[in-house]
Each structure stands twice: as C-alpha cells, then as structure tokens.
Amino acid sequence: MRRRRSWRLAAGAVLASLVLSSCALPQGEGQSKQADSAADQAPKYLRELPFRDERSLAQAARLDSEVLPIAPCALHDPDAASEVTGLPGDSIAPGDEINQCTLRLGKHQDRSEGWVFDIIVGPTHISNYRLDSQLVRMSGSRFYRQISKHDGMVSSCSYFHDLTKGSSIELRVGFDGYPADEQRERKFRSRTCDLGKKYLERTATRWFDPVRRDQAATEPAMLLGMESPCAAMGWARNNLPPAVDRVATTEVSHSRTSGCSLRDQNASGSGSRYRAKVRFLVTDRPENLLGREEYRPVDIRGRRGASSSESDECEVTVPFRKNPHVIDIDERRPDSEVLTQNIRVTTPDCDSSSQLAAVLLEKLHS
Structure with missing residues (x-):
C-alpha cells in the first residue's frame, strides 16, 4: 500500500503535514573550496566521467554535495x-x-x-x-x-x-x-x-x-535529492551503444541541478547526439501516464512505469521507490493531483533506456 501524505495548507495555519525545520544547520564544507580542490575531492563516479574540464567536474561535485541536497x-x-x-x-x-x-x-x-x-x-x-x-x-x-x-x-x-x-x-x-x-x-x-x-x-x-533533506526538513522527505543523477553515467558510457556513427568525443554534462547527460560528438564535426539523459522529478505517478496512447507499460526492478518512444528517442519514467509516498496536492478534492519522486531516463532506444534505469536504481540502492 502506498503511503499518503498531504502538502495541503490548513486554513489559518502553517502546513499541518509539511514539517518545516526551524533549526539552523551548518553549511556544507565544500562551500569554501575553490574549483580545483572541489574537482580533486569529487567522488569516484564523477572523476571517472568525461567532463569538459576540471571546472565542469568541480561544478558537478558541488551540485551533488551542496546544492541538490538542500530542501x-x-x-x-x-x-x-x-x-x-x-x-x-x-x-x-x-x-x-x-x-x-x-x-x-x-x-x-x-x-x-x-x-x-x-x-x-x-x-x-x-x-x-x-x-x-x-x-x-x-x-x-x-x-x-x-x-x-x-x-x-x-x-x-x-x-x-x-x-x-x-x-x-x-x-x-x-x-x-x-x-x-x-x-x-x-x-x-x-x-x-x-x-x-x-x-x-x-x-x-x-x-x-x-536546511538539507536528510535533516527531516519536510515530511515526507524528498530523499531522491540526496542522490546523484550522474551515478550510472559511467555504466552508460561503457555499455550503451554510441549515439552517432563515428564518435570523436563523448562528454558528460551535469550543469542542470536535477539532471545529467552523456553526449556523443560526430567525428566530422557535423553534429552531436545524446547517448543518455537522466532527470530527477516530482511528478504524477508514472503508471498514470499509461492512459495516454503514446505510453507503454514497463517494469523496472519491481516498479510499474511508462515508456514513450518519439522520433529518435525513448523515455522511461519509473518511481524512485517500490512503495513510494504519494503526495496529495489538495486532499480537499478527491480528484486532486498526486505526486511521487520519479526517475526519467532517455536514450535513443527503449531497451537501452530500460537497462540504464535498472542500473541507476541499483546504484542508488533503491
């Protein structure tokens, strides 16, 4: 059974079920580091990825350790x-x-x-x-x-x-x-x-x-934000087929706070294409997408999700947890929107998207 939480504001009161912490927490240690030292101290899964330069690597490390964990x-x-x-x-x-x-x-x-x-x-x-x-x-x-x-x-x-x-x-x-x-x-x-x-x-x-998510800043806690969307990009680089015929360079970008992407550049310099993209979302339950004609059901590590294939990409969306919290936007209305923490993976084909989603969930210990 899914656990339900309401983020509704009670009339004339502070949120009844969204617990807002009043205690001040110390800032992350990394906020005082310079770009080069931040890159040196980046976790292994980031250091192994082909970032454009040390500054891009340092920025990715900061996003994972200091930015995304903020509630x-x-x-x-x-x-x-x-x-x-x-x-x-x-x-x-x-x-x-x-x-x-x-x-x-x-x-x-x-x-x-x-x-x-x-x-x-x-x-x-x-x-x-x-x-x-x-x-x-x-x-x-x-x-x-x-x-x-x-x-x-x-x-x-x-x-x-x-x-x-x-x-x-x-x-x-x-x-x-x-x-x-x-x-x-x-x-x-x-x-x-x-x-x-x-x-x-x-x-x-x-x-x-x-305040950070792991400090019980809200209820329910959005703990997907304590993870990294780049966690499985090393696997994607080594195991997914290139997105272009003749690859000159492959580059990872984690400039988007809640996303990470892997892009292949053609050797002729005529263009590039994403081999993989990952986004961390809080949206409608993926299974609810199945009512639309363009979506097909998928099961990734015991999670009911949905896939959609359009032109030269396939998108797979699955819940972060097998039994996710379902957040009611407005429990005053029985038909109000509900949200879950979701992972969206996009690659050129649905088999690759499903494989990457499964590997990512495993690496996130979800």
Missing part, C-alpha cells in the same frame, strides 16, 4: 507569504524538478487575485551574464533581481542569491489570478517585485544556512 520547501514560510499578500495559503508542493518548490496563495471562492512563489535551488547566477539584473540588499546580504514582462505587464520577478560558485537560490514570484479587467490585472502585477522583496525580508535568513 527547497523548507526555505518557504507560508505564514510570511500570507502576511505580505493578504491571501490565505492554498498549497505547497515540490515542483516538477526535485530542486523546486511551489507555494500558491489565493481564495477558492474568489480567483480574481492569486500568487505563486517558486523557490528553485541551483540555477546559474543570472548576474554573471545578464545586464538587466539589479542589485538589491536585504538582511545584510546581496540579492539580484530580474523582471520579466509580457505585453507591457510584469509576468514574473525573480530574486537570486549566491549559493556556491556558479549556482544560486532563486525566488520567482508570479501573478496567478483572473481579475475582471486589464486595468485591475496591471495593478496586481505591478506589485510582483514588491511582494517578493517583502517576502524575502521575512525569510532570507533561511537561505543563508539552508
């Missing part, structure tokens, strides 16, 4: 968000990627105004390569703000804070309502950055000493 939902404070928006909390849940968490606020009986507060752990620091970010000082530290607009209205406002070399924590605030007219919508959207700033003024100290 993004523990960085949220639903009461603070309600205070700054004047709206009750609606739901809090992991995003599609394991390194994301989404807090929604609004009234079910009045959908004219609603807000979404997303926290993403690990994106590349935007101030390194964008000129349209603005320095904002809060809680004695520096944040970088970027505004996105559509049709002259603010679509989202993001605040970034340095986490490790090359990575950051992002708060992204967006309007999620249905006002009666455009004038009211413009008025609501004009508040986006101000709401984000006020929210961070109340919660930024959580970002300076972020």
Whole structure:
C-alpha cells in the first residue's frame, strides 16, 4: 500500500503535514573550496566521467554535495507569504524538478487575485551574464533581481542569491489570478517585485544556512535529492551503444541541478547526439501516464512505469521507490493531483533506456 501524505495548507495555519525545520544547520564544507580542490575531492563516479574540464567536474561535485541536497520547501514560510499578500495559503508542493518548490496563495471562492512563489535551488547566477539584473540588499546580504514582462505587464520577478560558485537560490514570484479587467490585472502585477522583496525580508535568513533533506526538513522527505543523477553515467558510457556513427568525443554534462547527460560528438564535426539523459522529478505517478496512447507499460526492478518512444528517442519514467509516498496536492478534492519522486531516463532506444534505469536504481540502492 502506498503511503499518503498531504502538502495541503490548513486554513489559518502553517502546513499541518509539511514539517518545516526551524533549526539552523551548518553549511556544507565544500562551500569554501575553490574549483580545483572541489574537482580533486569529487567522488569516484564523477572523476571517472568525461567532463569538459576540471571546472565542469568541480561544478558537478558541488551540485551533488551542496546544492541538490538542500530542501527547497523548507526555505518557504507560508505564514510570511500570507502576511505580505493578504491571501490565505492554498498549497505547497515540490515542483516538477526535485530542486523546486511551489507555494500558491489565493481564495477558492474568489480567483480574481492569486500568487505563486517558486523557490528553485541551483540555477546559474543570472548576474554573471545578464545586464538587466539589479542589485538589491536585504538582511545584510546581496540579492539580484530580474523582471520579466509580457505585453507591457510584469509576468514574473525573480530574486537570486549566491549559493556556491556558479549556482544560486532563486525566488520567482508570479501573478496567478483572473481579475475582471486589464486595468485591475496591471495593478496586481505591478506589485510582483514588491511582494517578493517583502517576502524575502521575512525569510532570507533561511537561505543563508539552508536546511538539507536528510535533516527531516519536510515530511515526507524528498530523499531522491540526496542522490546523484550522474551515478550510472559511467555504466552508460561503457555499455550503451554510441549515439552517432563515428564518435570523436563523448562528454558528460551535469550543469542542470536535477539532471545529467552523456553526449556523443560526430567525428566530422557535423553534429552531436545524446547517448543518455537522466532527470530527477516530482511528478504524477508514472503508471498514470499509461492512459495516454503514446505510453507503454514497463517494469523496472519491481516498479510499474511508462515508456514513450518519439522520433529518435525513448523515455522511461519509473518511481524512485517500490512503495513510494504519494503526495496529495489538495486532499480537499478527491480528484486532486498526486505526486511521487520519479526517475526519467532517455536514450535513443527503449531497451537501452530500460537497462540504464535498472542500473541507476541499483546504484542508488533503491
């Protein structure tokens, strides 16, 4: 039987079943290391992979040891968000990627105004390569703000804070309502950055000493984030057929916090193709995909999953655990979406995807 947990916000209360830790935890030791020493101390499964250079290897090591283990939902404070928006909390849940968490606020009986507060752990620091970010000082530290607009209205406002070399924590605030007219919508959207700033003024100290998943920061704990999506890429390199006819180089990329990929470059220099991709997700149960025409059932190490083959790729999605926690987004509605921690593997063919998924699960001791 699957164990059910609700991430629903009780009216007028902090999350009843998402336990948010209030204790400050020490930062990972690696946050003070330079890139070269981080590469030297990378785990064996990373050192054996063909990264482009030492900096890429060092960044991958930091993602696995310092970034992915952070619990993004523990960085949220639903009461603070309600205070700054004047709206009750609606739901809090992991995003599609394991390194994301989404807090929604609004009234079910009045959908004219609603807000979404997303926290993403690990994106590349935007101030390194964008000129349209603005320095904002809060809680004695520096944040970088970027505004996105559509049709002259603010679509989202993001605040970034340095986490490790090359990575950051992002708060992204967006309007999620249905006002009666455009004038009211413009008025609501004009508040986006101000709401984000006020929210961070109340919660930024959580970002300076972020809580890890293995410290019981949330219930249920998203422990897939304590693992590495690159764990089986050495096996993939040695056992899966190349994705191009004449391979000049093969390279691993772990620049995406919750993903890892293996790419083959053609000897003629005319193109490249992925031999394997892995992503860590928190999405609908893979077996629920089987109602769609393009999906076929698979069984990987006792887990019911789904595969989908399109053009020159095959995608296999399976649960991380045999008996996963099933997270209710809103237990007030019997038909509400439920989520599980999932692994998605993509290669050029379904046999290879199934093999890699099985090897990955074995290496994760799942």
